[in-house]
Amino acid sequence: xxxxxxxxxxxxxxxxxxxxxxxxxxxxxxxxxxxxxxxxxxxxxxxxxxxxxxxxxxxxxxxxxxxxxxxxxxxxxxxxxxxxxxxxxxxxxxxxxxxxxxxxxxxxxxxxxxxxxxxxxxxxxxxxxxxxxxxxxxxxxxxxxxxxxxxxxxxxxxxxxxxx
Amino acid sequence: xxxxxxxxxxxxxxxxxxxxxxxxxxxxxxxxxxxxxxxxxxxxxxxxxxxxxxxxxxxxxxxxxxxxxxxxxxxxxxxxxxxxxxxxxxxxxxxxxxxxxxxxxxxxxxxxxxxxxxxxxxxxxxxxxxxxxxxxxxxxxxxxxxxxxxxxxxxxxxxxxxxx
DNA sequence: CTTGACGTTGACGTTCGCGTAAATTAGCCA
DNA sequence: TGGCTAATTTACGCGAACGTCAACGTCAAG
Numbered sequence: 333x334x335x336x337x338x339x340x341x342x343x344x345x346x347x348x349x350x351x352x353x354x355x356x357x358x359x360x361x362x363x364x365x366x367x368x369x370x371x372x373x374x375x376x377x378x379x380x381x382x383x384x385x386x387x388x389x390x391x392x393x394x395x396x397x398x399x400x401x402x403x404x405x406x407x408x409x410x411x412x413x414x415x416x417x418x419x420x421x422x423x424x425x426x427x428x429x430x431x432x433x434x435x436x437x438x439x440x441x442x443x444x445x446x447x448x449x450x451x452x453x454x455x456x457x458x459x460x461x462x463x464x465x466x467x468x469x470x471x472x473x474x475x476x477x478x479x480x481x482x483x484x485x486x487x488x489x490x491x492x493x494x495x496x
Numbered sequence: 497x498x499x500x501x502x503x504x505x506x507x508x509x510x511x512x513x514x515x516x517x518x519x520x521x522x523x524x525x526x527x528x529x530x531x532x533x534x535x536x537x538x539x540x541x542x543x544x545x546x547x548x549x550x551x552x553x554x555x556x557x558x559x560x561x562x563x564x565x566x567x568x569x570x571x572x573x574x575x576x577x578x579x580x581x582x583x584x585x586x587x588x589x590x591x592x593x594x595x596x597x598x599x600x601x602x603x604x605x606x607x608x609x610x611x612x613x614x615x616x617x618x619x620x621x622x623x624x625x626x627x628x629x630x631x632x633x634x635x636x637x638x639x640x641x642x643x644x645x646x647x648x649x650x651x652x653x654x655x656x657x658x659x660x
Numbered sequence: 661c662t663t664g665a666c667g668t669t670g671a672c673g674t675t676c677g678c679g680t681a682a683a684t685t686a687g688c689c690a
Numbered sequence: 691t692g693g694c695t696a697a698t699t700t701a702c703g704c705g706a707a708c709g710t711c712a713a714c715g716t717c718a719a720g
Contacts, residue, residue, distance in 0.1 A: 401613040422632035445564040471590040
């Protein structure tokens with residue numbers, strides 16, 4: 333933030349191409365251009381080509397983190413804008429804080445919904461199991477199948493919200 | 497389910513208009529018709545007018561709960577269909593059982609995602625709070641505001657994903 | 661009689677978060 | 691100069707979940 337222009341920090345003056353960022357963060361060029369369209373990023377140019385600074389990269393990180401926690405791009409842009417004007421502007425931080433709290437509350441409600449849905453599904457499963465145990469015990473799932481179901485993906489491929 | 501037609505239970509034979517349901521659950525008529533279009537509901541008719549039974553109402557509850565936990569309408573319809581056919585063959589039950597288990601697993605993953613999102617948001621909040629406490633403690637939210645945020649709606653109005 | 665609330669059926673519009681061409685341009689190498 | 695690759699642009703598409711509007715019927719209250 334308080335850079336000495338006589339001894340420019342190589343790390344801070346480094347720039348990135350669109351490809352580099354997509355590789356680093358696992359998103360598409362299209363996505364980055366889209367964020368730019370929506371006012372979330374504003375990389376410099378060399379001719380036509382986009383040149384991303386370290387600050388742009390940081391913003392991208394924030395964007396992706398925001399997405400992971402279920403914020404819309406509009407929300408993220410708002411917060412990012414606040415960060416910008418945050419040359420001490422504390423009122424902006426306060427607004428961000430409110431947004432975060434709202435999101436937390438929403439998530440907590442969602443969690444409750446999920447818990448009750450799980451409970452409901454469990455009792456439904458038990459009913460079905462009892463039914464099957466009587467009529468066709470051969471159709472009951474084996475421990476093997478259960479394993480396949482319970483840990484289907486070790487990686488982070490599931491997209492935070494919205495399965496399927 | 498096993499109703500005695502000679503002593504009809506008033507509660508179970510009650511019906512609802514589209515308006516009544518929309519008011520009760522805080523959704524629009526358009527939404528209910530849309531669910532019907534998508535095969536999630538199939539209310540009776542008196543002439544052209546829709547007449548919702550208690551069972552329809554129960555299905556609507558399930559639909560809304562499903563939505564809140566992030567299921568698509570198609571997913572919900574699948575589950576609802578399974579509930580229906582569960583008096584049928586055992587093969588169907590077995591299939592339903594599998595689907596339910598998958599759903600449970602998916603829900604549990606989603607819960608984990610939500611938990612980590614909440615954690616992330618919490619630390620972000622704490623950072624902002626410390627910042628504000630130093631610079632502008634007057635901007636920190638009061639207990640009053642917190643109450644408004646934490647339980648903003650007693651009804652089912654909150655939209656699961658996406659504030660704004 | 662008029663108004664207003666509620667109901668119906670289409671049909672088209674909208675928002676989100678990009679994907680997917682298609683056409684063009686820039687830069688680089690020989 | 692030609693040719694390749696990578697980047698750019700504009701533009702259309704999509705799938706979900708409705709909203710909105712048009713155009714109309716029905717019924718009770720004032």
